[in-house]
Amino acid sequence: MDNPEPRLTLDAVTKKFGGVVACEDISIQFPSNKIAGLIGPNGAGKTTLFNLITGVYKVSSGSIQLDGVDIKNLKPNQIVELGITRTFQNNRLFKNLSLMENVLIAIDKHSSRLGLPSYLVSTKAVRVLEQESKDAAVEYLRLVGLAEHKDKRADSLPYGLQRRLEIARALALQPRILLLDEPAAGMNPEESRVLAELIYEIQQRFNLTVLLIEHHMDLVMKLCEYIYVMNFGRLIAEGTPAEVQSNQLVLEAYLGKKDYASN
Ligand SMILES: Nc1ncnc2c1ncn2[C@@H]1O[C@H](COP(=O)(O)OP(=O)(O)OP(=O)(O)O)[C@@H](O)[C@H]1O
Numbered sequence: 001m002d003n004p005e006p007r008l009t010l011d012a013v014t015k016k017f018g019g020v021v022a023c024e025d026i027s028i029q030f031p032s033n034k035i036a037g038l039i040g041p042n043g044a045g046k047t048t049l050f051n052l053i054t055g056v057y058k059v060s061s062g063s064i065q066l067d068g069v070d071i072k073n074l075k076p077n078q079i080v081e082l083g084i085t086r087t088f089q090n091n092r093l094f095k096n097l098s099l100m101e102n103v104l105i106a107i108d109k110h111s112s113r114l115g116l117p118s119y120l121v122s123t124k125a126v127r128v129l130e131q132e133s134k135d136a137a138v139e140y141l142r143l144v145g146l147a148e149h150k151d152k153r154a155d156s157l158p159y160g161l162q163r164r165l166e167i168a169r170a171l172a173l174q175p176r177i178l179l180l181d182e183p184a185a186g187m188n189p190e191e192s193r194v195l196a197e198l199i200y201e202i203q204q205r206f207n208l209t210v211l212l213i214e215h216h217m218d219l220v221m222k223l224c225e226y227i228y229v230m231n232f233g234r235l236i237a238e239g240t241p242a243e244v245q246s247n248q249l250v251l252e253a254y255l256g257k258k259d260y261a262s263n
């Protein structure tokens with residue numbers, strides 16, 4: 001896929017909820033077409049940062065730029081259109097719809113903004129487009145290893161597979177930048193290892209910029225070329241996995257936190 005390097009930059013981003021400063025003065029230029037990690041203890045502000053990037057929350061101050069254009073006042077759907085898609089910490093699948101339908105909704109969202117108004121398209125053409133959408137949906141499901149389950153209801157899948165479905169849906173929106181919020185949460189080490197392979201394959205195949213929030217440190221250290229560490233709303237360290245692992249501030253932030261071990 002043609003995927004020119006997206007430049008996602010945060011400049012002095014701050015988000016306050018009343019008296020709580022969830023993110024404070026965060027400046028980051030994310031590496032393009034690579035997998036970067038965002039880690040930190042519970043409540044550090046990681047998900048809030050994703051919510052700011054994807055327009056779910058408005059920044060209190062600072063700016064968020066994509067390819068030099070400020071996107072901080074855009075709505076979530078406009079940000080999707082610019083090529084930033086995500087999965088959520090608590091999945092937001094349409095639980096009573098089939099896997100296929102879950103992915104089709106994303107495909108239709110994407111293609112409706114590219115295609116002609118439906119009244120200009122013949123019935124036959126609509127059927128062809130529908131078939132193309134279905135084929136594409138199966139392809140995304142195949143990519144995440146779920147094609148054989150395509151007609152099952154989303155909530156009939158075990159939790160780990162639901163997380164894969166979320167990834168398929170985010171991919172169907174054809175991102176340049178994919179944000180994954182704890183995709184391995186609740187997975188055992190083997191499931192988490194297989195997921196790491198999937199994320200790597202997807203990144204390579206679509207030449208994506210991936211930002212990954214995770215508490216599974218083995219997965220983060222293996223997958224990410226570069227890692228950002230937050231604590232109490234602030235960016236306390238960044239660097240390669242080796243640099244971050246030996247950083248004193250990082251060790252202190254995690255000291256005594258059981259989630260530092262792979263859980
Ligand atoms: N909508 C909100 N209203 C009020 N406070 C919020 C809101 N969203 C987040 N916060 C607060 O902001 C801080 C950061 O929360 P956030 O969810 O970003 O942390 P996190 O790093 O993702 O943690 P975890 O690893 O547990 O998911 C917390 O103190 C949280 O209570």
Ligand SMILES: [Mg+2]
Nearest residue numbers: 046047048089
């Ligand atoms: Mg979170």
